[in-house]
Amino acid sequence: DAGVTQSPTHLIKTRGQQVTLRCSPKSGHDTVSWYQQALGQGPQFIFQYYEEEERQRGNFPDRFSGHQFPNYSSELNVNALLLGDSALYLCASSMGRGTEAFFGQGTRLTVV
Amino acid sequence: GNSVTQMEGPVTLSEEAFLTINCTYTATGYPSLFWYVQYPGEGLQLLLKATKADDKGSNKGFEATYRKETTSFHLEKGSVQVSDSAVYFCALTLNYGGSQGNLIFGKGTKLSVKP
Numbered sequence: 277d278a279g280v281t282q283s284p285t286h287l288i289k290t291r292g293q294q295v296t297l298r299c300s301p302k303s304g305h306d307t308v309s310w311y312q313q314a315l316g317q318g319p320q321f322i323f324q325y326y327e328e329e330e331r332q333r334g335n336f337p338d339r340f341s342g343h344q345f346p347n348y349s350s351e352l353n354v355n356a357l358l359l360g361d362s363a364l365y366l367c368a369s370s371m372g373r374g375t376e377a378f379f380g381q382g383t384r385l386t387v388v
Numbered sequence: 389g390n391s392v393t394q395m396e397g398p399v400t401l402s403e404e405a406f407l408t409i410n411c412t413y414t415a416t417g418y419p420s421l422f423w424y425v426q427y428p429g430e431g432l433q434l435l436l437k438a439t440k441a442d443d444k445g446s447n448k449g450f451e452a453t454y455r456k457e458t459t460s461f462h463l464e465k466g467s468v469q470v471s472d473s474a475v476y477f478c479a480l481t482l483n484y485g486g487s488q489g490n491l492i493f494g495k496g497t498k499l500s501v502k503p
Contacts (some may be wrong), residue, residue: 280431283437309490309491311491316495316496316497317495317496318392318477318479318493318494318496319477319491319493320493321490321491321492324490332490334490348452366431366432368432368491376434377434377491379424379431379432379433379436380431381429381430382431386444
């Protein structure tokens with residue numbers, strides 16, 4: 277079992293650009309959550325997808341959007357990138373919404 | 389609002405020393421509590437959890453007890469090893485009709501264990 281996989285592992289973008297991050301959940305998992313972890317901080321919840329719909333959302337602007345596909349994989353899109361969007365973006369998957377969340381290794385986004 | 393406060397690091401200990409990392413929480417309702425560990429360059433791994441008051445979570449020699457009266461979930465280990473060096477996060481989640489809400493994390497405590 278490959279666990280939760282995220283791609284890419286690192287990327288650098290210019291302010292104002294758009295970025296798409298990808299996540300494949302652990303086998304058998306149907307729920308995907310995204311978190312932003314700024315340097316030296318704890319992860320902050322962005323949103324959660326279940327049954328291809330956004331079920332919960334944290335305090336993030338509309339520039340942050342997502343999608344879940346029928347195979348349960350997910351994308352996180354960020355538009356109009358700001359320097360402050362530089363962070364480690366973590367994807368977590370779970371089976372249903374009441375079970376343990378498993379985290380991927382994250383995507384390190386640097387906005388210059 | 390709901391939040392988690394944990395002791396600031398870094399914490400530096402010698403091998404075989406006793407470890408305590410304090411964590412307190414504020415929550416509406418009855419949260420589940422977690423400790424996650426993040427090794428350098430890796431994602432988060434669940435270390436232990438407790439879902440109701442007085443529960444004790446334990447794993448790999450680490451323990452934490454859910455104390456409702458003091459709203460605390462302190463992490464302890466009797467004898468740390470160099471391999472325990474990592475960042476430790478305390479977190480909570482609220483349960484809504486059987487569904488788990490999002491995780492709310494503390495800022496993390498970096499532990500360095502010297503040989």
